Amino acid sequence: MKSSAPDTAAKTELPERITRLAWVLVLVGILLYGAGYIIDAKRSAFNNVIGFLFLASVAGGSIFLVALEYLAGAVWSVPMRRVNEFLAALSLVVPLLAVPLLFHLHDLFHWTHPEAVEADKILTGKAPYLNANFFIIRFLVVFFLWNLFSFIFVRNSAKQDLTKDPKLTSINIRLAAGFMPVFAITITLTAIDWAMSLEPHWFSTIFGVYYFSGTVLAALSAATVIIINLHEHGYLPNLRRDHFYSLGALLFAFINFWAYIAFSQFLLIWYANLPEETFWFMSRWKNGWEYVSILLIIVHFVVPYFALLTQDSKMDPKRLKLMSIWILFAHLFDLYWLVMPTYGEGIPLGWMEIGYPVLVVGLVMVVLSYKVKRNNLVPVGDPKLERGLSFRL
Amino acid sequence: MKEKSLYSLTALFDTPDEIIHAAERASKTGYTRFDINTPYPVHGMDRAMRLKPSRLGIFALVFGLLGAFSAVGFMTWVTLVDYPLVIGGKPFWSWPAFVPVAFEVTVLLASVLSVVTMIVLYFRFPNNAHPLHDTPYMKNVSSDKFGISIQADDPIFDEHEVREFLRNVGGKSVAPVYLDLSDLNHGQKLFDPKFLGVLAVTAIVVSAVTYIIFNKVLYMDPFTWMSAQEKLKAQNPSGLFADGIGMRPPVPGTVARGFLPYALKGKPDDAGKYLVNPLLPTKDVLERGKSRYLTFCSPCHGNFGRGDSRLQGQFPNPPTLISDKIRNWPDGSIFHLITEGQNIMPSYASQVSRDDRWAIVHYLRVLERAQNPKESDLK
Numbered sequence: 077m078k079s080s081a082p083d084t085a086a087k088t089e090l091p092e093r094i095t096r097l098a099w100v101l102v103l104v105g106i107l108l109y110g111a112g113y114i115i116d117a118k119r120s121a122f123n124n125v126i127g128f129l130f131l132a133s134v135a136g137g138s139i140f141l142v143a144l145e146y147l148a149g150a151v152w153s154v155p156m157r158r159v160n161e162f163l164a165a166l167s168l169v170v171p172l173l174a175v176p177l178l179f180h181l182h183d184l185f186h187w188t189h190p191e192a193v194e195a196d197k198i199l200t201g202k203a204p205y206l207n208a209n210f211f212i213i214r215f216l217v218v219f220f221l222w223n224l225f226s227f228i229f230v231r232n233s234a235k236q237d238l239t240k241d242p243k244l245t246s247i248n249i250r251l252a253a254g255f256m257p258v259f260a261i262t263i264t265l266t267a268i269d270w271a272m273s274l275e276p277h278w279f280s281t282i283f284g285v286y287y288f289s290g291t292v293l294a295a296l297s298a299a300t301v302i303i304i305n306l307h308e309h310g311y312l313p314n315l316r317r318d319h320f321y322s323l324g325a326l327l328f329a330f331i332n333f334w335a336y337i338a339f340s341q342f343l344l345i346w347y348a349n350l351p352e353e354t355f356w357f358m359s360r361w362k363n364g365w366e367y368v369s370i371l372l373i374i375v376h377f378v379v380p381y382f383a384l385l386t387q388d389s390k391m392d393p394k395r396l397k398l399m400s401i402w403i404l405f406a407h408l409f410d411l412y413w414l415v416m417p418t419y420g421e422g423i424p425l426g427w428m429e430i431g432y433p434v435l436v437v438g439l440v441m442v443v444l445s446y447k448v449k450r451n452n453l454v455p456v457g458d459p460k461l462e463r464g465l466s467f468r469l
Numbered sequence: 470m471k472e473k474s475l476y477s478l479t480a481l482f483d484t485p486d487e488i489i490h491a492a493e494r495a496s497k498t499g500y501t502r503f504d505i506n507t508p509y510p511v512h513g514m515d516r517a518m519r520l521k522p523s524r525l526g527i528f529a530l531v532f533g534l535l536g537a538f539s540a541v542g543f544m545t546w547v548t549l550v551d552y553p554l555v556i557g558g559k560p561f562w563s564w565p566a567f568v569p570v571a572f573e574v575t576v577l578l579a580s581v582l583s584v585v586t587m588i589v590l591y592f593r594f595p596n597n598a599h600p601l602h603d604t605p606y607m608k609n610v611s612s613d614k615f616g617i618s619i620q621a622d623d624p625i626f627d628e629h630e631v632r633e634f635l636r637n638v639g640g641k642s643v644a645p646v647y648l649d650l651s652d653l654n655h656g657q658k659l660f661d662p663k664f665l666g667v668l669a670v671t672a673i674v675v676s677a678v679t680y681i682i683f684n685k686v687l688y689m690d691p692f693t694w695m696s697a698q699e700k701l702k703a704q705n706p707s708g709l710f711a712d713g714i715g716m717r718p719p720v721p722g723t724v725a726r727g728f729l730p731y732a733l734k735g736k737p738d739d740a741g742k743y744l745v746n747p748l749l750p751t752k753d754v755l756e757r758g759k760s761r762y763l764t765f766c767s768p769c770h771g772n773f774g775r776g777d778s779r780l781q782g783q784f785p786n787p788p789t790l791i792s793d794k795i796r797n798w799p800d801g802s803i804f805h806l807i808t809e810g811q812n813i814m815p816s817y818a819s820q821v822s823r824d825d826r827w828a829i830v831h832y833l834r835v836l837e838r839a840q841n842p843k844e845s846d847l848k
């Protein structure tokens with residue numbers, strides 16, 4: 077088969093209006109963000125956690141997907157890998173979103189109040205882990221590692237565009253093998269620190285995996301939306317329905333994985349019926365939250381499951397794009413469900429909840445348009461590229 | 470006498486590209502009943518052959534739903550109708566517990582029955598012969614060649630035209646394959662008594678040999694976590710004694726330590742008159758009495774002896790132990806009552822040792838005094 081790689085090798089620029097829209101979204105997001113902190117710092121901080129975890133999902137999940145491709149020796153995803161690499165660059169931006177949170181730890185985390193920890197045996201026992209200094213150290217280490225790995229992955233991949241050296245691929249494969257355990261630990265730490273420790277008395281050993289399943293979904297659907305949009309506007313012309321099918325199949329698999337993990341977590345706690353575990357679900361099953369919980373099952377599992385069930389629906393780029401946007405929203409909703417019951421009894425929903433998603437979407441688009449300008453859209457030097465382009469099911 | 474008719478015309482190709490091209494041409498020409506045989510899966514073949522999506526998926530769906538509904542139905546019947554049992558204080562019909570089982574049964578039935586369907590419907594079980602078997606064509610396509618076989622029952626089949634077509638698309642060694650009607654469905658009988666007999670004998674011999682090897686010849690004691698020990702055990706025989714019985718009766722005329730028989734059986738008045746508490750109300754004794762009281766007495770008489778335990782109302786009400794009547798009883802009468810029981814209260818002699826019973830009496834005095842203190846206690 078003939079390769080048409082040279083056609084897509086050129087560095088491209090996204091249309092001006094995309095870049096402009098991205099900056100408008102960022103500005104609007106920052107305005108809402110600032111206004112939120114002035115009017116109601118506590119509520120804004122909780123929303124900030126959701127926004128932070130959402131962007132961390134996209135960034136961390138994208139590094140994971142890049143590493144996964146190298147480690148599994150996947151061929152079909154090579155022509156699309158650059159999009160994941162661009163999104164992995166978000167791991168530089170994510171810590172910025174956490175900076176305001178570091179000044180509001182008292183509003184968020186019960187365990188940062190020394191008098192509460194002293195009066196509480198359980199919190200005293202957890203204090204060696206749950207204390208502000210160690211928390212910030214973990215936060216810095218996690219993002220240092222993510223940035224380190226994504227930087228090396230992307231640099232090797234970009235170098236390969238010029239040198240076409242297959243050795244760089246094998247270096248990245250070895251790096252990916254090292255990254256996997258690091259990622260497993262860091263994603264678990266992120267989930268425990270920022271989401272689980274909001275309820276410091278509660279614990280669930282599967283919680284890290286739960287967040288991980290949403291992470292991969294978010295990264296995968298973000299990449300799918302971008303890939304299909306690029307394809308529709310002629311930037312990635314060589315993609316076929318075989319590629320789209322593979323993206324859709326992976327999305328479908330992780331939709332099921334999320335449901336599997338979410339139900340496992342629920343089933344064990346429901347079965348054992350121990351008050352120190354059940355209260356977490358109880359607070360999501362009263363004062364109107366029961367409807368939110370049921371809605372989450374429908375939005376995050378039932379709808380995407382049936383929408384992506386058939387072979388045709390995974391091959392149809394339009395349907396796939398719609399479902400990817402849906403799943404991004406579902407992950408946001410999932411984080412809302414994880415974080416917000418700790419904020420208060422009611423179901424807070426207003427303009428403050430809109431601010432962070434707007435900012436996050438804007439940041440993703442800004443990073444993307446910046447990266448697209450400076451990098452090839454397709455890894456032209458990758459030895460697997462030709463096989464990836466001629467990939468058939 | 471064998472009856473032969475043409476089954477198909479076959480041709481061989483060298484590369485996967487050629488066979489895809491040939492398949493595309495064949496379906497374009499209008500052949501519908503043809504098959505491709507390749508040594509490994511060639512991607513894109515389904516589309517080149519214009520195959521419709523397999524209907525096996527529908528069978529899998531039906532079987533899966535069957536599995537899900539039968540699992541949920543069975544568990545519903547068990548938990549609601551046949552044997553309703555409260556488990557962990559949950560409702561009888563606790564659906565979350567059904568999910569893992571229903572999921573497994575769904576997967577099991579869908580996969581196993583789909584394979585059975587495939588074998589019966591597509592491979593025409595019990596027929597195990599196919600005209601393409603045992604042909605030079607099959608030998609080639611199962612090593613390094615790619616083959617197409619256009620069947621004679623195709624509506625537009627014409628031997629001459631098909632030969633031309635196969636040569637045009639670049640097929641090599643074009644050859645006819647004949648159908649031996651007497652062979653098909655009859656050549657190898659699946660339900661032949663001899664075959665079934667050998668099958669049964671093989672199964673029996675293999676399981677018997679396996680059993681003997683693993684359970685007799687190579688048998689090793691598993692690690693028993695000290696549960697098997699060379700010591701005497703109640704109710705078990707023992708070779709140590711001449712009569713072979715492990716449990717020994719006491720030597721005639723002796724009493725085992727701590728098992729002194731109660732001398733005042735059925736004589737509550739004597740007990741009150743003659744028995745004296747042999748223990749001193751030291752701190753240790755009172756702690757012991759408290760622990761025994763809370764274990765054996767408090768479930769009915771309440772933690773403070775007020776007869777106010779949670780059994781109130783479900784049982785004949787247990788009496789209070791701090792009434793004037795009992796406060797005025799001598800220690801011996803209380804000891805006797807614990808030992809022998811009274812009315813609905815059973816004897817506690819077998820659960821609570823003699824010294825512990827006396828310790829309980831001491832503790833009971835503490836409870837009584839604490840709730841009816843003397844003037845001097847309050848100073």
